[in-house]
Amino acid sequence: MSFSPASDDLCGRLGLTQPIFNAPMAGAAGGRLAAAVSSAGGLGMVGIGGGVATDWLQRELALAASSGKPWGAGLMAWVLSESLEPLRVVLEHRPNLVGISFGDPSAAASMARDAGALVAMQVGNHADLQRALEDDIDVVVVRGSEGGGHGRNEVATLPLLQLALDQTEKPVLAAGGIATARGVAAVLAAGAQGAWIGTRFAACTESTSPARAKEAIAGAGTDDTVYTRAFDIAQQVPWPAEFGGRALRNQFSDRWADDLEALQAEVASAPRITEAIDAARRDADVAQAPVYAGQSAGITHGGETAAEVVADLAGFRAHLRASASRW
Structure with missing residues (x-):
């Protein structure tokens, strides 16, 4: 079931038929997932981590755009501070x-706006929210602490x-x-104009997460x-210290999550x-590797296609009607 957004709200401006955005999860949200979500009426997004190869990036972005529907991409400000390439x-x-x-968005946001894109920023506290408003970010994504991945x-x-x-x-x-x-x-x-969803899409068919990771999530x-x-310290990934990551507990996190100083040493x-x-x-060993x-x-x-996930989430209207009828 589709819905008809007002022409002046975000989904109307983007031409979406469902207020569903897949979170741009590096390592899980590639072009195939983004295209599938967009084809189902939501907005598919490609997650771009640090140090990605240009040929991978070109391939995944072309896949995302191949649906002919609106789509997007998510990048990390702290990575772009080194290079806007x-x-x-x-x-x-x-x-x-x-x-x-995840960092100062100003230079990258200006560049994206000049190219005609809307700019979104995830915020995790009041200071982040103020930063987004001061930088006149187009779309505010409030990411609560329940969320997976970094934040x-x-x-x-x-x-x-x-x-x-x-x-x-x-x-x-x-x-x-x-x-x-x-x-x-x-x-x-x-009052939100859409839902930005990661974990359920990370477990779906089109996700680039390893099969063992999808099974672990499910x-x-x-x-x-x-x-x-702990996982970032162990991998020597230079995420800013204020942004940890939520992942499935495993043997590695049980050993090190509460002993970061010893891990760093x-x-x-x-x-x-x-x-x-x-x-x-590399081996998709979910007992040791992070499964965000x-x-x-x-x-x-798990075991669902992106289209099935979007169709199921589209049942929000029935819940809204049922709730309204009680009052």
Whole structure:
């Protein structure tokens, strides 16, 4: 079932038939997933991490654009602070929406706007929200601490969403802990113009996550995640310290998540841990490698196509009608 957004709201401006955005998850959201979500009426996004090869980037962006529908890409501001070249490549493919998060977005946001794209920024606390508003970001994405992958661990989705909606008339999307039609209905009822969903899409058929990672997400409970910097420290990935990551708990996180100083000392003294976790990632060893996922892993079942996920999430209208009828 589709919906008919007002022409002046975000989904209307983007030409979407569903208020569903797949989160731009590096390592999970490639061009195939983005194209599938866009073809189903939402907005598919490609996640772009640090150090990606230009040929990979060109291929995935072309795949995302191949649907002929609106699409987007998400990049990390702290990576772009070293070079805007990845953004330049992205903009060559004419995305409708560009997400620039986790750091100072100003230079990259200006470049994206000059190319005709709308700019989104994920915010995880009040200071992030103020930064987004000061930089006149087009779309605010409130990412609560329930969310998977990298971000802050400070404020849950609903309090942050209410704060943002009270402070800006700009379009606000909600992220973190949303994986069902009920969750979509909840944030739309509060005033969000769409749901930015990661974990459920990470487990779907078109995701580039390894099969073992998808199985681990589908088998997890709502209390089977941990927020930690341990995986980044072990891999020597230079994420800013304020942005940890929420991942499924495993043997590695059980050993190191609460002992980061010792982990840093081990990594500094010898390459053994870094080599081991890099090998675990290559081998999809989910007992050691990070499987980034949010608390909504506990309500994610896997084995679905992106189109099936979007169609299921589209049931938000029935929940909104049922709720309205009670009052």
